[in-house]
Amino acid sequence: MTTTQEELLPGTRRALLHRIALAQAEGRAPSLVAAVVRGSRAVWHGARSMRDEHAPDENVQYRIGSITKTFTAVLVLRLRDEGALDLGDPLEKHLPGTGAGHATIAELLAHTSGLAAETPGPWWERTPGSLRPELTDLLGEQPLRHPAGRRHHYSNPGYALLGALVEQVRGASWEDVLQREVLEPLGLYRTSVRPRDPHAGGWAVHPWADVMLPEPAEDLGRMGPAGQLWSTTGDLARFAVFLAHGHDSVLSAESVREMRTPAAPAEVADLADGATYGLGLQIQHCGGRVLVGHSGSLPGFLANLTLSVEDDVACVVLANCTSGPALSTVGADLLRIVTEAEPRIPAPWRPLREADPSVLEYVGQWYWGTQGFALRLTADGLVSLEPLSGRGRRSRFRQNGDGTWTGLEGYYAGELLRVVRRPDGSVSHLDLGSFVFTRQPYDDSAPLPGGTDPEGWRGIG
Template sequence: MLPTTEFALLRRVATEQAGGRAPSLVAAVIRDASILWSGARGFVDDATPDEFTLYRIGSITKSLVAVVVMRLRDEGRLDLNDPLDKHVPGTTFGDATVGQLLSHAGGVGSESPGTWWERSPGGDWSDLSAELSGEDLKHRPGRRFHYSNLGYGALGELVARLRGRSWLDAVRAEVLDPLAMSRTTAQPNGPHARGLAVHPFADVVLPEPAYDAGAMAPAGQLWSCVRDLANWTAFVGGRTGEVLHPDTVAEMREAAVIDDSGPWTAGYGLGLQLVRVGGKRLAGHTGSMPGFLACTLIDPATQTGAVALTNTTSGVGILSLAADLISLADEHEPPLPQQWRPARIDKALLELTGLWHWGPAPYHLRILPNGWLDLAPAGGPGRASRFRPLDHDRWLGLDGYYAGETLTVHRDTAGTPHHLDLATFVFTRTPYDPSAPVPGGVDEAGWRA
């Protein structure tokens, strides 16, 4: 990036490291799946950390587990509306659905029973499930957002049972290896930062423990580095390779629940955190474990993302840092729009384009570069959606009011598009065309003064 941009980014990192008294802090800006800039402050073993230095990433682990769950869904092995009991029977929160657990809406307690799992060695699933009690369900499933590490412990066990191998082996084979995240591991292997707590009233540090969390490991066990997390950040932005269909990742980025503890600026999708900052809608996840804070965020609209990792228990505003790096990059060097060029499309689609009317309201139907359709009001606010083809003359709504609804093209005897049926709404070439099956019929006297 330009020297002025790089200095602004480094200054933001340096200010956070000094102000938060972080032993080390490393960060990067990603755009279009490439690292545009990376920088670090502080020291790891008397050396400046780099893109390959490992840090514990905490709850970013949850997002990786969620990808395997969504792969199982796409394969037909489970449904997001399945109760947990169908796949992992015997818990005290078995009525919570898979989708609710993914979005922290299952009402499950935030932590596992017993001692605080983040600072304690963990047993296997049988050990954990034996400790569960009626106290583990805090809210009616679906009632509200309630962040649950315990729920993701259960999702890790679900993955293990349906895949016939550990959750970690499934994540490694289905997510880490395809995304070339070779340094992301359950235990550090190679240069890594040590987790530290910084004394609140003196410039001294205390090493934090780093145990294997056992059955709770799917909630926050993994270690990673900036280089690997750059690939992951691009994945969240939609560059999904063969791991998931882009539509599935877009579904994961949809707000399933919102955090209504204050003005709505944060929500949660299916394994992904969502934040609204400065007009941007960012997706990713934060992570914290004793001695570590981590964050990865991306703006899918600009494909600009950021990663930030530090080895301190508290004191660093890791999410605001990542969001600020994205904003600085886009403000100093906004991405250029793709160059326009004529598209290769099915010419038969051209007869669908142009002016349509929902009652008296005019709409425009356009062909998008990928062969999808865009239906939007001709002017002013209204219901707008994109559609992708299902089969001949049938299209599936992708977003907006008509997400998941079917648009069907009806033709006259000559084969010319006559009207559109969209979730029982009929769109016609002229307002309230009497020759179309307008719901309720059209006054026989027609339009009048």
């Protein structure tokens, strides 16, 4: 989402409209609205409604349920970036007395704390928050369902605790902190804790009859950080741009990238679905793409935000029904329609403004044992190590300024790549986390661990 592109083609717009029309009709949703983002701006908005004379626009609020969790995660990452806390800190260090203080902040963000999925007592989404005035009311006498850190187990109370953590550290309400530190800087003026006109009403549609029942819109109280917010397709489109690139006054690009990075062990079922969880964001492999975002539901409402950073496309879908259309599927389909009909045009290739001659000495072909690799210097000033066969470990590396490079992803993430020179200054070999890369397979002029047979390479003989 970095380059402005022309509006979507008529055929693409019609395909998008057809997809949401199908979702609204087959899912029997009173209304369904959607938006597509490309080039850091919304390029399409569509709506379908049960009322011929009314089609909600991008400014009509819907309740977004658990997408609220992503906003709460942003607030926690802000505290981390300021040095107010560490993600490895136990909750007890900053918010004592909850009964769940053993869990780390990172575990709460990634739903690996072991806490129960829901609160004890009556269904919190359909009852007033005043029934749960204290944090202990959210957890009950036996808050744990699993050992901390062992598995991903989605926990709504866990995010309520994170909201309380924000309040404790900031000395202000979660609502006020969110407004001041996220909503206003990002220009999300139609996102709020309580509904503001124009907003949709929430409905339950009978599963076996085409009739409806209004759903209550409760104030969730302490559970608010897990699902309270109302928003619009217009605001969530802007939020999607932020989740792709960050914002100087809210959260850096590096920190939002961390949010999009898997942080929870996947269950077997999740592996089959290609799904996992980051820090406040759901992550899914779908159709060869990595999709990140979040779904949301509360009685009367469904919501989904999906983005593909690589394709430069994001989609938002909102509906005002308790169940019906599978919005995560709709969002993925909208994204696929755009990316297949109008694939992203890559930026022109441009060379480095200035190349370090010493780096040019060691780009090219290298061998780890007998496996060939290519080391390339790219226009962004990084070097990339890739197997010549196309299969195997690969990574990009960032220069540290002292002759070493740090791996950025995959097996070599965080590992040091060191260029080792001979006494005369020429390059001898590469040392990557103790692996020796040489210009020739098992080059005996380099200090190979275990050495080489003195008779050298040979046939069967």
